[in-house]
Amino acid sequence: MVKVLIPSGALGLGYDRAALSRGIAAKPDIIAIDGGSTDSGPHYLGTGTSKYSRNSTRAEWAELMEARAQAGVPLIIGTAGTCGADSAVDWLVDITREIAAERGENLKLAVLKSGQSADMLVEALEKGRITDLPAAPGISADILRNCTNIVALAGAEQIQAALDTGADIVIAGRTTDTAIISALPLARGCHAGGAWHGAKIGECGALATTSPNSGTILIDFDADGFTMTPMGDEARATPHTVSAHMLYENSDPYILYEPGGYLDVRGATYTALDDRSVRVTGSTWVPSDTYTVKLEGARQAGFQTVSLALVRDARYVEHINAWCDDIVEKCTAKAHARVGGNFNIELRVIGQNATLGALDNYATIGTELGVMGIVTAETEALSREVAKMLNPYLLHHPLTEQEEMPTFAFPFSPPEMPRGAIHEFCLNHVLELDDPMQAFRLTTEEIGA
Numbered sequence: 001m002v003k004v005l006i007p008s009g010a011l012g013l014g015y016d017r018a019a020l021s022r023g024i025a026a027k028p029d030i031i032a033i034d035g036g037s038t039d040s041g042p043h044y045l046g047t048g049t050s051k052y053s054r055n056s057t058r059a060e061w062a063e064l065m066e067a068r069a070q071a072g073v074p075l076i077i078g079t080a081g082t083c084g085a086d087s088a089v090d091w092l093v094d095i096t097r098e099i100a101a102e103r104g105e106n107l108k109l110a111v112l113k114s115g116q117s118a119d120m121l122v123e124a125l126e127k128g129r130i131t132d133l134p135a136a137p138g139i140s141a142d143i144l145r146n147c148t149n150i151v152a153l154a155g156a157e158q159i160q161a162a163l164d165t166g167a168d169i170v171i172a173g174r175t176t177d178t179a180i181i182s183a184l185p186l187a188r189g190c191h192a193g194g195a196w197h198g199a200k201i202g203e204c205g206a207l208a209t210t211s212p213n214s215g216t217i218l219i220d221f222d223a224d225g226f227t228m229t230p231m232g233d234e235a236r237a238t239p240h241t242v243s244a245h246m247l248y249e250n251s252d253p254y255i256l257y258e259p260g261g262y263l264d265v266r267g268a269t270y271t272a273l274d275d276r277s278v279r280v281t282g283s284t285w286v287p288s289d290t291y292t293v294k295l296e297g298a299r300q301a302g303f304q305t306v307s308l309a310l311v312r313d314a315r316y317v318e319h320i321n322a323w324c325d326d327i328v329e330k331c332t333a334k335a336h337a338r339v340g341g342n343f344n345i346e347l348r349v350i351g352q353n354a355t356l357g358a359l360d361n362y363a364t365i366g367t368e369l370g371v372m373g374i375v376t377a378e379t380e381a382l383s384r385e386v387a388k389m390l391n392p393y394l395l396h397h398p399l400t401e402q403e404e405m406p407t408f409a410f411p412f413s414p415p416e417m418p419r420g421a422i423h424e425f426c427l428n429h430v431l432e433l434d435d436p437m438q439a440f441r442l443t444t445e446e447i448g449a
Helices: 017-025 043-047 054-071 086-103 118-126 141-146 156-163 179-187 192-202 239-247 314-318 320-338 380-396
Strands: 002-006 030-036 075-082 107-113 130-132 147-152 169-172 217-221 225-230 255-258 261-264 269-272 278-281 284-287 291-311 343-350 369-377 417-425 429-433 441-447
Touching: 002 017, 002 179, 002 192, 017 054, 030 054, 030 179, 043 147, 043 291, 043 417, 054 075, 054 086, 075 086, 075 156, 075 179, 086 107, 086 169, 086 441, 107 156, 118 130, 118 141, 118 147, 118 429, 141 147, 141 291, 156 169, 156 179, 156 441, 179 192, 192 217, 192 225, 192 239, 192 255, 192 261, 192 278, 192 284, 239 269, 239 278, 291 380, 314 320, 320 343, 320 369, 320 380, 343 380, 369 380, 380 417
Parallel strands: 002 030, 030 075, 075 169, 107 169
Antiparallel strands: 002 217, 107 441, 130 429, 147 291, 217 225, 225 278, 255 261, 261 284, 269 278, 291 369, 291 417, 291 429, 343 369
C-alpha cells in the first residue's frame, strides 16, 4: 500500500491547516502538490512566470517543507511556478533554497526541467515525430522558433527517475496533473489502473469532495485499486463526487490519455466505505505502442490596451449592440486612415455576454452595462494610439446623428490601461520519444545550512 497526501489543488490556493495535520498523522509515504496549469491562459507560459504571488507561494511552501520534515517523506511539486517553464522552476528552487537556509535544514533537492529547445523540435518535426492532436493549430519550424517557451508534459516515468535519486524535495517543470501522484504507487507495484485513476481524482485536492475549499485529501493505493479520504473535518467523499471528477478538464469521462498509454474507467466501481471515504476498483491502464508526451507552447501575439466605460442610460443599454458595432466600425476606419498598421478593436459588453460572446444563448440586459474596449496591435505604440482614438467614442458616441450628445462614465482616468505584450497558445501536439527521459533534464543538489 502507498499513501499519497495531497495538501491542495495547487500551491498558492491555500488549504485547511488542521486537515493537513490530520494527513501528516496518517503517516503518508509522499506529499504531492500541483504547482499550476494552463487554466489562466497563455501569459504565464509565454513569459515563464508564476500566476501566484511570491509571498503566498513562499508561505505555503515553507509550511509544506515543515510538514515533509515531520512526516519524514519526500515532498514533490509538478508544473512549478504555474507554467512549468524552466525559469518558473528556477523561481521555486530559489524560494526553496531560502527556506532551507532559514530553517537550518540540509536537504537533497532534485530538479526536473521540461523546457524544450526549438531547434530540437524542428528536427523532430522534420522526422515526423511530432503529431497533431484533435483541433491542433498548424505547426511549422517558424512557429516553433517564435515560441517564447515550449514545455513537454512529464509523466510518471520522469517523476520516478527524480524520486529514485533519494531526494527529499522534487521540483518538477511541466507535468501531467496525475504524474506526481501516480508515480510512487506505480513504482511500488500498486494496481496501474487504480494508480492513474486515483491520481486523476486527487489532482485537485478536495475538489472531488463535498468541501472543495478544505484542500487536503489522502489516497491509499493498493494492489486492487484506491481509497480516497478527505482530511477536512466536514469534508466527505461520495461515489458521486469521486466519479464526477473524471469529467473535470477531460473531454471523455471514461478515457484519460497520459504519456505511455491511457486510463479506462468504464469498468470502475465506486463504493462508499462510510460517510467519508470512497473505494474504487475496476479501472484499467492500457499501455501504448509508442511513448509520447504532450507539447505546450506560447508565442507573442501583439500588444494590447484595454479601456472600460460604464453605460446606464436606458436607451443605450437597450441598444448596446448597435452602439458597440457602430463604434467599432467608425473608430476602425478612422484609425486605419490616420495611423495605419495592423490592429483590431473589440468591444465586449460586461453584464450581457462578455464571458461567452455569441455562445451565450441566455444573455439578459440589466440597468447597467460595462463596455470593455480591447485594442490589439502589432506594436505597443500602435495599441495605445488606437485606444486613445477609441476614447471619445466610448465617452460621447450617440446612437444617431440627430440627437443630443450623450456622456458615459469612465471608472478610471486615464481609461486606457496598457497590458503590454500578450501571448497565445500555439501548440497542441505530442512528441514521440525513444526514451522517457529524452526530452527532460534531471539534476540534484544539496541545499540548506
